[in-house]
Amino acid sequence: MAALTAKTAPVSGTVRPVLPQLVPGSTCVRCDVCCRFPDVDSALRPYFTGGEIARAVAGGVDERAFPDRGGSQIMLVPDQQGEGFHCPAFDSRTSTCRIYERRPLDCQLYPLAMMWNAAHDRVVLGWDVKCPFMREQQADSIRGHADRVLELLRRPEVIGEIAEHPRLIGRFQEDVVALTPLTDITAALTDRWGPYPLRRLSLEDLPRLTAALDRAGLGGERSLAACSAAYHYVWNGLLAYWWADIQGAVCLFIQSPDGWFMPLPPLTGGGVEGPVAEAFALMRRWNGERPVSRIENVPAPLADRLAAAGYRMTSKEPDYLYRAADVAALAGDRYKSQRALCNRVERSGAVVEPYRPADRAECRALFGEWRRQKHAEGLEAFAALLLEDAISVHEVVWSRGSELGLAGSVLRLDGRIRAYTFGYRLAPRTWCVLLEVADRTTPGSAQFLFRHTCRTALNGGAEFINTMDDSGLSGLRLSKQAYHPSMLIHNAICTGTACA
Ligand code: SF4
Structure with a gap:
């Protein structure tokens, strides 16, 4: 796997108003739900946009905590006292955030959260029942807070920023109660990223990925090491892996600091030429002028087939x-x-x-x-x-x-x-x-x-x-x-x- 976390120049961003905190600080310091995570690759790690990263770094967070300075989930650090991990901005002695005034939107929203619905066709605002404070609240008080949050989420500049950073929208979680659909944000995301629902790769997706690899016939004793779901998943703490179903093919994408590319060819039991053409069209849309659109780890027989179809192929280091x-x-x-x-x-x-x-x-x-x-x-x-x-x-x-x-x-x-x-x-x-x-x-x-x-x-x-x-x-x-x-x-x- 190539080094994919080249650090780019800091990105400045507009400073939006800081949301009022719903949960009293006195409750937060007694709780151990926020800012700590059982796994280093937790899907719930906070996401920082480029501007939020610049502000967090100015506030003292090590820039190496952000694999992509244009926007990334923060890299967690092992908890010295316990088994798990915590955000590097978290002070475990005082149970407080060291960049509280500069914390990202993702953290400001909590215990509200933006996520996809179960069908993955609509973004919703929900409240997370993992927060013990929320369990004690009346629906009216939660809705009152949600209304204030919605005011912010309806601002065009905030919608635009969210659309540029799709990782701000979490996967569907059963323990997050949907409060209201976010129609404008759903439309902005579809407009920016296209008609195929893009999903962050998670552990739950690995059986699907393995089955797709088998169906595509990329296995076998002489197959590339990359023809394995585990090979890719281990990078998921560092890199943003996504997948989409394109014309019946499972297509894996990596969102790197340089742009989007595919770490594997489209995985399909049928003809691959259609999904390849569509995947390149999507990558060109996402990458703009950047010449990074590519498909890596194409094994020999498929490489010959794509070359015969007019695609440019170059050799990579062999296994x-x-x-x-x-x-x-x-x-x-x-x-x-x-x-x-x-x-x-x-x-x-x-x-x-x-x-x-x-x-x-x-x-x-x-x-x-x-x-x-x-x-x-x-x-x-x-x-x-x-x-x-x-x-x-x-x-x-x-x-x-x-x-x-x-x-x-x-x-x-x-x-x-x-x-x-x-x-x-x-x-x-x-x-x-x-x-x-x-x-x-x-x-x-x-x-x-x-x-x-x-x-x-x-x-x-x-x-x-x-x-x-x-x-x-x-x-x-x-x-x-x-x-x-x-x-x-x-x-x-x-x-x-x-x-x-
Ligand atoms: S930035 Fe602050 S509030 Fe957000 S997870 Fe890290 S320590 Fe917690």
Whole structure:
């Protein structure tokens, strides 16, 4: 996956009136619902527009909390006292917001919220019964407050701002009681983004995505690592993934700081040319003049088909595919150095165990150490960007691994975790290594864990191991080539037709 969180220049914005707070502050400080989240990728993290980000940063929030300075959900930080996460603007000692006067519209509205209705064809204003204060209120007092909020939401400049930031509208939630439809906002969103309902990718969507991948025939032992729902979902804490049903095809989109693109071709069991043409028309509409519209991770047969239909195709770094038996054995001269390192770790008494949620804090500490080690060794600029993006991915993997069908292992030496890895079954006979972290001061820990992964996969019926691409990094390319891949899986990017 490319580094997608390039930071753009701050965006200024108009300052709209701050909404009055409905819930008394004395109630809020005793409650633990707001500003804290059980998961790092929570869909309920507040969304900040570009102007709100600029104001939050001026108020002291670290700019790295915003993956896209034009507008993004805030990146959460682990709670030092508990298991979950909280907004970086939240002061957990005083249970207050450090940027209260500058907090975004999303927070000002709460415990009211804008969301899609269950049919996803209308935006509504609702009240969230998760807020304990709301449960004690009379409907009249809630409606009185809602009327004041509606005054703001009817202003043309506010409607325009909301239409530019569709992530301000949450998914339908059963515990948010709909109060009134927001007709003008619904119309403005349709006008801006088109007739196909766009939905943020959530965990609930993964079975649909997996079924669509199967239907599209993109699976198989030599398929790209990207042909997996988990591969994409792990980026969801950092990136804005969306999907839409276009002409019967499930189409996945990423809204990046540079613009919109597709991380996979339209997924359909039928003809793909119609959905591809429609998806490009939508991306051009959303991206304007920016030349970012593209479809990534197009496998070879489909790339040939699209090229024959007049689309421009360029090659992307291929995935590395190994025979599991080769790496499980590490036999012969060509694996001499890896074998020696594995023997060294074996003699030291290292053990490999399945990852458990209780390992999360130790894995997080190891990740921090590993990151320091890599920076100290010197990194290519692009590698440094990837490393910064990686922490959010690892957080999702540590906390959501089992829900995503990932299997993790940790390598312990003298009781301490010195390496960890996670992967998934990409196809009945292919295991994919999603990520691996190994202490650089424990030689052989990476090699030992990789061999262990291949042995486990082999015993589980896998014939192949896919280790994804090398992101164009020379060091990574060398280390992947050192394991002698049995094949490189072709990967292509489609950038539209020559006349588009
Ligand atoms: S910005 Fe303030 S009010 Fe909003 S979630 Fe963060 S701490 Fe809470």
